[in-house]
Amino acid sequence: MVGIITYGTxxxxxxxxxxxxxxxxxxxxxxxxGGLGVKEKxxxxxxxxxxxxxxxxxxxxxxxRDIDRNAIGAIYVGSESHPYAVKPTAxxxxxxxxxxxxxxxxxxxxxxKAGTAAMQTCMGLVGSGMVKCGVAIxxxxxxxxxxxxLEYTAAAGGCAMxxxxxxxxxxxxxxxxxxxxxxxxxxxxxxxxxxxxxRFTGDPGYFKHVQGAARMMLEQMGTAPSDYDYAIFHQPNxxxxxxxxxxxxxxxxxxxxxxVVPRLGNTYSGASMIGLAATLDVAKPGDxxxxxxxxxxxxSDAFDITVTDRxxxxxxxxxxxxxxxxxxxxxxxxVDYARYAKHKGKIMVQK
Amino acid sequence: MRxxxxxxxxxxxxxxxxxxxxxxxxxxxxxxxxxxxNLAGEQIDAMYVGNMSAGRFIDQEHIGALIADYSGLxxxxxxxxxxxxxxxxxxxxxxxxxxxxxxxxANIVVAGGVEKMTDVDTSLSTDALAGAADREWEGSxxxxxxxxxxxxxxxxxxxxxxxxxxxAQVAVKNHYNGARNPIAQFQKxxxxxxxxxxxxxxxxxxxxxxxxxxxxxxxxxxxxxxTAKKFTDTPIRVLATAQASDTxxxxxxxxxxxxxxxxxxxxxxxxxxGLERRDIDFVEVHDCxxxxxxxxxxxxxxxxxxxxxxxxxxxxxxxxGDLPVNTSGGLKxxxxxxxxxxxxxxxxxxxxxxxxxxxxxxxxxxxxMTQNVGGTGATxxxxxxxxx
Amino acid sequence: MSVPRFWRKIPQRYNLEGTHCxxxxxxxxxxxxxxxxxxxxxxxxxxxxxxVGTIVTYSVIRTASDQFSDxxxxxxxxxxxxxxxxxxxxxxxxxxEEVFIxxxxxxxxxxxxxxxxxxxxxxxxxxxPA
Numbered sequence: 008m009v010g011i012i013t014y015g016t017x018x019x020x021x022x023x024x025x026x027x028x029x030x031x032x033x034x035x036x037x038x039x040x041g042g043l044g045v046k047e048k049x050x051x052x053x054x055x056x057x058x059x060x061x062x063x064x065x066x067x068x069x070x071x072r073d074i075d076r077n078a079i080g081a082i083y084v085g086s087e088s089h090p091y092a093v094k095p096t097a098x099x100x101x102x103x104x105x106x107x108x109x110x111x112x113x114x115x116x117x118x119x120k121a122g123t124a125a126m127q128t129c130m131g132l133v134g135s136g137m138v139k140c141g142v143a144i145x146x147x148x149x150x151x152x153x154x155x156x157l158e159y160t161a162a163a164g165g166c167a168m169x170x171x172x173x174x175x176x177x178x179x180x181x182x183x184x185x186x187x188x189x190x191x192x193x194x195x196x197x198x199x200x201x202x203x204x205x206r207f208t209g210d211p212g213y214f215k216h217v218q219g220a221a222r223m224m225l226e227q228m229g230t231a232p233s234d235y236d237y238a239i240f241h242q243p244n245x246x247x248x249x250x251x252x253x254x255x256x257x258x259x260x261x262x263x264x265x266x267v268v269p270r271l272g273n274t275y276s277g278a279s280m281i282g283l284a285a286t287l288d289v290a291k292p293g294d295x296x297x298x299x300x301x302x303x304x305x306x307s308d309a310f311d312i313t314v315t316d317r318x319x320x321x322x323x324x325x326x327x328x329x330x331x332x333x334x335x336x337x338x339x340x341x342v343d344y345a346r347y348a349k350h351k352g353k354i355m356v357q358k
Numbered sequence: 359m360r361x362x363x364x365x366x367x368x369x370x371x372x373x374x375x376x377x378x379x380x381x382x383x384x385x386x387x388x389x390x391x392x393x394x395x396n397l398a399g400e401q402i403d404a405m406y407v408g409n410m411s412a413g414r415f416i417d418q419e420h421i422g423a424l425i426a427d428y429s430g431l432x433x434x435x436x437x438x439x440x441x442x443x444x445x446x447x448x449x450x451x452x453x454x455x456x457x458x459x460x461x462x463x464a465n466i467v468v469a470g471g472v473e474k475m476t477d478v479d480t481s482l483s484t485d486a487l488a489g490a491a492d493r494e495w496e497g498s499x500x501x502x503x504x505x506x507x508x509x510x511x512x513x514x515x516x517x518x519x520x521x522x523x524x525x526a527q528v529a530v531k532n533h534y535n536g537a538r539n540p541i542a543q544f545q546k547x548x549x550x551x552x553x554x555x556x557x558x559x560x561x562x563x564x565x566x567x568x569x570x571x572x573x574x575x576x577x578x579x580x581x582x583x584x585t586a587k588k589f590t591d592t593p594i595r596v597l598a599t600a601q602a603s604d605t606x607x608x609x610x611x612x613x614x615x616x617x618x619x620x621x622x623x624x625x626x627x628x629x630x631x632g633l634e635r636r637d638i639d640f641v642e643v644h645d646c647x648x649x650x651x652x653x654x655x656x657x658x659x660x661x662x663x664x665x666x667x668x669x670x671x672x673x674x675x676x677x678x679g680d681l682p683v684n685t686s687g688g689l690k691x692x693x694x695x696x697x698x699x700x701x702x703x704x705x706x707x708x709x710x711x712x713x714x715x716x717x718x719x720x721x722x723x724x725x726x727m728t729q730n731v732g733g734t735g736a737t738x739x740x741x742x743x744x745x746x
Numbered sequence: 747m748s749v750p751r752f753w754r755k756i757p758q759r760y761n762l763e764g765t766h767c768x769x770x771x772x773x774x775x776x777x778x779x780x781x782x783x784x785x786x787x788x789x790x791x792x793x794x795x796x797x798v799g800t801i802v803t804y805s806v807i808r809t810a811s812d813q814f815s816d817x818x819x820x821x822x823x824x825x826x827x828x829x830x831x832x833x834x835x836x837x838x839x840x841x842x843e844e845v846f847i848x849x850x851x852x853x854x855x856x857x858x859x860x861x862x863x864x865x866x867x868x869x870x871x872x873x874x875p876a
Contacts, residue, residue: 020840052838053817054857058869062855090867099869103760103855105794340840349816356816485811494755495776496834498747499858499870500807500814505822508805516803516847560822561806561842607776609824609832614803 009134010175010315011168013074015067015329016284017060018164018271022047022339023347025159031344032154039159044245048162048272050342050350051148057086058096060165060277061146062103067329068142068167069104078171079106080138083128084114085121085145085276086165087194087201100144111138118192119241120302121145122166122276127182127308129170140171147275152200153353160244162272164335166280176318177287177296180311181228185219192303203303209247212305217241217251220307221299225255228311232256236294239265239282241301243273257297264289270336283312285332292316359460361583363593363746366395367705372543372574372693380416380474381428387575387698388429388470395579395589399430402579403464404437406454408447408471409697414486415475425470437464444490445646447471448576448700449601449730449739455580456599456741465582471698472575483571487696490733492607504568504647506608506734508560511649514615515562517664520652522562524667526553528648529566529690531676536687538677538717543572543693567648572693576701578708583746592712597633597725598742600626608734617735620657624729627740628659635659638742639723640710641681642703644731645688651675654729655683658740677718685710685718700730700739707743747859752868759870762853764831766793775831797853798876799827806842813859821845825873836872850876 024047029036040046051060061084084097097112115121115128122145129141146165151157170179191212194201204212217240225231232238238257240248245268252262265282274281279300286296291314298310317323348354368390370383378386384407392399407425412418426438441451448471455469475483488497491506514520530550536542553566579589586593602622605611612618628634641658645651655666660681669675675683686692686706689699707726709715730739757763764775768789772781775795781788804823807814814820821837823845838854839845851873858870 052856054838054872056857056867058867059855059857062869066855102756103869105761480809481812481815484809485813488811492776492834494751498868499822499835499872500810500817500820501822501834502807502810504809505805505807509803509822509824512805512847513803557808558806559809561808563805607834609802609834614824 013072017063081141083125118302145276164274186306189305224309242268363586366579391577408451444732446732470577471701473695520667536691569689569694574695598627598631619738762795
């Protein structure tokens, strides 16, 4: 069966506490933190961007399992913050993991779900026999305009899922998607920061699409939420995934390992995938995982995944060879807003 | 091979000269040297000009011809050649001139050096100077020149008993000497505190461990020793000329704290001159950074590795010490117009040996040495001079 | 650095692809096409370095050229790779005081520089404490 043959995550070490951002804009920190359920968020180092994060995530995946580079036939990188508007991040990743030149590559954009869309593409390519292994990456140094609500959560991080059918550590039983044309959040060409529809991003955006894809999955698989050990929902903040889990009938315990947003923030294209990675970090063989991503614009991709025995089989996979999400979240370096602004290129400098 | 002598020297004031151009500086130094040698322009057979980076500093290449032209020698159609070996450009230009005369291919040859560094901002000059190291594998990853020498200093201090104060004493001594040299960029004595409290540039090197950005030019005239007395009563004999190279990148060196090219060029020079270390009365070394002077003293064989700091602290290298080092003020206080430095060192050796070094004159100096380094030690020129 | 000049060395900069002399056993990074020990008798083959090593010496750069001025203060080091070759690279640490001679380090993928706001981005290898 087609599934995940290895995975890797990367999160920069820098964090800013939401109080620090609230102080700058004169907002009430307790209200913001309480409203979002997010305490702090990650940010990149001066020399990190979506490409370096993608490479580190992919290399971490390869530390867990040394995939034959000739078997890698496709790399898709989903991001809202590709370093170039024109020039593929995926080709840089290909070169950095020594998978070039016999491979196809492209960059994806579908707001926060471009990474899971890349997973689906790789599933199709592997399932059809076109490639032996496809690499799907969700990575972002997420953008949020200074003073905008997004600034409280827009974070940096990425995750790489290697999709193949050679002894997967997790089988992907099924995937389905729910897509409409809904302008809940967007960034026009040439603009530095995205804009959003405020409360319009909620019901017509996130909740409609996540529920749409999730219910479709349960129906198509003939399953109930209780059939799953874990569930991951896209996490732009901590409130939305908890609420949608409740609406669908999933418990707090099911979503707990994958709910990383309170200490990480929203890594946009990386968010659902890092949630899945955090769950795979603790999962046992036989565990069944329910994943639903969300990308504004708008759509959701749902996945039904079953962890296999290989996740503990040292002969093919070494989970401890790369840092877990929990390890990547540990030992953060906290910065103040001035330093954050410098790292994010928000300070106008003369060049 | 003929014996060669220096028959004239000239050096501009070193400094930050907003109102003087590259051409102004070179012509001034050249005319001084030719006047000093009592020459007429038509007697000159050839010129060698040391220059590191006119291309980056003033966007001008082809400076051999430019300098011959503005020196009024275009009508003589003399052979004029630019010599480039980063900060050792001047030393190598001098060596080319000596070789040309020694071989008999030329009789009267001018060796000059010039750099006009202040027409660009500090960032660009920092970048241009980084071209003296390995651009592909050092400069491209963020290595600056102070950074490379700082890595030498850290390696050295990790292995040998050199204190931060001893390192600072190099700068204090060189400023003391510079204050007695009218052409020096810095005319003020400084204290250990000045060095120790100056801005950190690249740990452990502070601003006062670093030679400055300088405009300046220097020129000397060389001739066969046998005819030198026709031009001057005090020809200074070139007892040895030596040059050596090493890996361009610091990371490829056999030993980070030893400039093997200095060791090799020094040994060759002593052998050529038939002299011992104890025969040398004074040395001008390439103190682009304080640590470089420490290494130079040791690598030329004047003491064992690890001893130069203590000797500096004890005054061994001071103006009144057993082996005065950098009586001119060195690159640190006299200034470091990169391409001119090697020639300025020759000028200083000649002035000392002639007894014309004014307030910094050494008593009875008979034999002097110069050591000029390119990059972090990829090229080294060593010369030995003696009174006739 | 110009586009072709950077592009040419992408395998070296991204993955530390160096060389190895099969005759004397020396490893070269940055790569050399001629072994300085064996010269024409040497036999040079490619070798991808593992990317782990120790700091031989270092400095903290506080004044840099424009391309690197955003990063100051940054640690510049000579790293001896496990295979024996030495290279110059940045070591990424929050506090330069953490760095010491002999510190074990490992390679990471970072931006080395950008050609202004609109030019190409050059990526390559830096190190972090291992």
